[in-house]
Amino acid sequence: MAGEGTTMRVGAEEEFHVVDLITRRLAARADQVLEGLPPERFTDELQRSMVETNSVPCLTLEELARDLCGMRxxxxxxxxxxxxxxxxxxxxxxVDMDELRVSPEPRYERMLDDYQQLTREQLICGTHVHVEVEDRDLAVAVAHRLTPWLPPLLALSASSPFWDGADTGYASYRTLVWSRWPTAGPMAQYDSAAEYEEMVRELIRSEVISDPGMLYFDIRPSDHVPTVEMRICDSNPRVEDVVLIAGLFRALVTRELEALRQGVEREVHLEAVRAATWQAARSGLEGDLIDPVGGVPRPAPVVIGRLVDGLRPQLEESGDWDLVSGLAKESLAKGSSAERQRRAFAHRGRLSDVVDLLLAETRACDWDRPADDSPSYRSAAS
Known part of the structure; x- marks a missing residue:
């Protein structure tokens, strides 16, 4: 069974906004940023104001952190x-909507034609974490069984309180924008990879989606590399938070593989998962989250603390306990990116100050090593 007796490799894809430094608005100039960069590590996205980086598959979180920082x-x-x-x-x-355009590729242009305003407003960036699971039947099973544990990870990443110049009242408004797509949300249960693939073919036959990359589930088996891919999280300016989320997700996958090996049943109610996801998007780390154990609201630090403590055996086995537990305490102490952005805005009432905070935090990094051009996890789902 995948993962038995070994540490599974982990990788991440990060999406970034391109910003005009004079106006502080999004700039449709990603092509200038990508010019000369290796396309297997740096690529365009749906919007011309976005770029994506793709890490190498890493055995240790320190290696992942150095790679992410090097690419940044x-x-x-x-x-x-x-x-x-x-x-x-x-x-x-x-944002000035009139200045933005989709990237000049046939796939993206078809999406604009098919989905119209959804495509034009897809001005959001996420972090996708891959964990190696080579058995596709297991990947399908794990993806569904892990859905109740994803909302706390979303809360850790929450970094999208402002939308088109206004405070939305949400810590992750990206989640609400993303949820409008026809295949967004938690993944249902499938008895095998074959049943899952038949569902994919059925959706493509319906012509509501055009390819497997348009399955925008919060978690899914990747269609191009042997991994389980988590897609629920916002992009985050602090690499430390990305590494924390990657470490927790790998530990969750490890624990669930062991539960499958032992024949442990999981009953997942997707309605409850959707409600918990909405709550995480609303509150981030500054309010209550729905505890995956028991389904009741508890303060975010309690839910995150229980999550980390419950994964201690897996984190110790992979050598991640000290790093992940320390990063979790640091993240809770600093608060979500959404809260830091609101504090920056409250100081002088200027959204340009929020942009400057994001630019500065994105530039800062504690791990220091240049990126290389090794093979990477690359998304086919943008």
């Missing part, structure tokens, strides 16, 4: 050279 630095140098800024957040506060 390389991306930032390229943006500096053309007078642009880069920020990692679920949404960027200042």
């Amino acid at each position: 630095r390389r991306l930032l140098r390229q943006a500096d050279d053309v007078g642009l800024g880069i920020n990692a957040a679920g949404s960027s506060p200042l």
